[in-house]
Amino acid sequence: MPDNEWDADDYDDGHGFVAEYGEDVVGLLDPQPGERILDLGCGTGTLTAEIAGSGADVVGIDAAEPMVAQAREAYPDLTFAVADAREYTPEGTFDAVFSNAALHWIPGPDHDAVLATVADALAEDGRFVAEFGGRGNVSRVETAVRAELAERGYDTDHSWYFPSVGEYAPRLESHGLEVTSAWLFDRPTELDGGEAGLREWVGMFGDELLAPVSETDREAVVRGVEERLRPALFDPETETWTADYRRVRFVARR
Numbered sequence: 001m002p003d004n005e006w007d008a009d010d011y012d013d014g015h016g017f018v019a020e021y022g023e024d025v026v027g028l029l030d031p032q033p034g035e036r037i038l039d040l041g042c043g044t045g046t047l048t049a050e051i052a053g054s055g056a057d058v059v060g061i062d063a064a065e066p067m068v069a070q071a072r073e074a075y076p077d078l079t080f081a082v083a084d085a086r087e088y089t090p091e092g093t094f095d096a097v098f099s100n101a102a103l104h105w106i107p108g109p110d111h112d113a114v115l116a117t118v119a120d121a122l123a124e125d126g127r128f129v130a131e132f133g134g135r136g137n138v139s140r141v142e143t144a145v146r147a148e149l150a151e152r153g154y155d156t157d158h159s160w161y162f163p164s165v166g167e168y169a170p171r172l173e174s175h176g177l178e179v180t181s182a183w184l185f186d187r188p189t190e191l192d193g194g195e196a197g198l199r200e201w202v203g204m205f206g207d208e209l210l211a212p213v214s215e216t217d218r219e220a221v222v223r224g225v226e227e228r229l230r231p232a233l234f235d236p237e238t239e240t241w242t243a244d245y246r247r248v249r250f251v252a253r254r
Contacts, residue, residue: 041102045071104133134248
């Protein structure tokens with residue numbers, strides 16, 4: 001995660017689907033007892049703890065101090081550090097690097113620095129298993145937010161990075177990481193929070209998009225986004241918002 005002002009309690013209580021969907025990625029990682037694993041962008045440590053439950057020795061890093069503080073409080077027996085994946089220098093090597101729902105927060109141009117970190121951290125034949133937002137991720141939500149901002153004269157630049165497999169695989173391989181499998185897939189995701197689910201999602205994950213918006217305009221922008229998206233993404237019978245997630249997932253070896 002980036003070093004934004006994350007609300008760690010809200011992240012755990014209102015957006016638990018992030019860790020729930022990440023369990024599939026842990027399954028793909030298939031951690032083994034005695035392996036040393038780096039969890040890159042560990043958030044509040046839920047999946048770090050799941051990996052540790054396999055008997056692996058896990059180190060979790062995240063750039064957001066509130067996330068790491070909560071992880072340390074929840075899992076005091078595990079090792080967590082506040083660290084930027086673009087600059088992290090590990091102590092020793094790892095059998096695997098794992099990352100779930102974190103890499104899209106890092107601007108595209110900076111991913112070469114991240115992948116250099118991963119390559120340096122991995123032992124020979126070590127594996128990098130990751131999932132993050134792929135090409136077209138939350139495109140309807142992003143389009144609606146951009147439209148609302150444009151109507152009010154706000155700049156709509158931001159640094160989310162959602163690559164395709166064809167774009168990202170060569171970047172991995174340029175750092176000596178051989179891609180053995182990769183997918184880009186739709187994953188419609190029901191948001192927690194009922195009627196308020198979309199605004200809570202925007203409040204948690206849309207800070208960069210809404211950064212230029214004044215406090216007086218923010219409520220109007222969010223309300224406008226809801227109305228634009230309600231016909232396509234809200235089910236009135238279940239009072240549930242479903243975001244148009246797409247994910248890129250891969251396994252690469254050093």
